[in-house]
Amino acid sequence: MELGEKICHLRKLSGMTQEQLAGKLNIARQTLSKWENGTSVPDVESVVRLSSLFRISLDELLLGEEGHREEEKTQITLEDMLRVNAHSRRTNLLFGSGLVFLMVGILITAFEKMLEETTGNLTYILYRYIAVGEFQTPPLNYERLLLPALLSCAVGAPLCLCGVFLRKNRD
Numbered sequence: 001m002e003l004g005e006k007i008c009h010l011r012k013l014s015g016m017t018q019e020q021l022a023g024k025l026n027i028a029r030q031t032l033s034k035w036e037n038g039t040s041v042p043d044v045e046s047v048v049r050l051s052s053l054f055r056i057s058l059d060e061l062l063l064g065e066e067g068h069r070e071e072e073k074t075q076i077t078l079e080d081m082l083r084v085n086a087h088s089r090r091t092n093l094l095f096g097s098g099l100v101f102l103m104v105g106i107l108i109t110a111f112e113k114m115l116e117e118t119t120g121n122l123t124y125i126l127y128r129y130i131a132v133g134e135f136q137t138p139p140l141n142y143e144r145l146l147l148p149a150l151l152s153c154a155v156g157a158p159l160c161l162c163g164v165f166l167r168k169n170r171d
Helices: 003-013 018-025 029-037 044-054 058-063 065-074 078-120 122-132 142-170
Strands: none
Touching: 003 029, 003 044, 003 058, 018 029, 018 044, 044 058, 078 142
């Protein structure tokens, strides 16, 4: 599409008459008619004003479709952005869930150690001796309490590593 045809097309799309567009560009209607017919071409200042008025780039106005197609090849498309965003969400989910599992494992381990200390504490043993008459620690299997902590850490560590690995591969 030639420049004159492009100007005419844009003017009609915007719903303006030749007189209205000429008034916005501060030119005579006949001058605009000559541009649209292809008998003359606008000066640089008028081309810039047309570009601004119709909110299109100078490349699109002057080069038309060919220049726009080449520009599309180099621009990031919405599909590319969605693909990168989805990949980022997956890696963040993996990394975040891995951290949650690790934190749960650490908290369970800390709870088990505090429980073991509390039940083994001299004050507790003396209280138990006075209240019940037994002088022994309660029979608890502390290793059984560590099983959920180990399981949680075993799940969390690989998830964190996968998240870190995927992030490094993305960059």
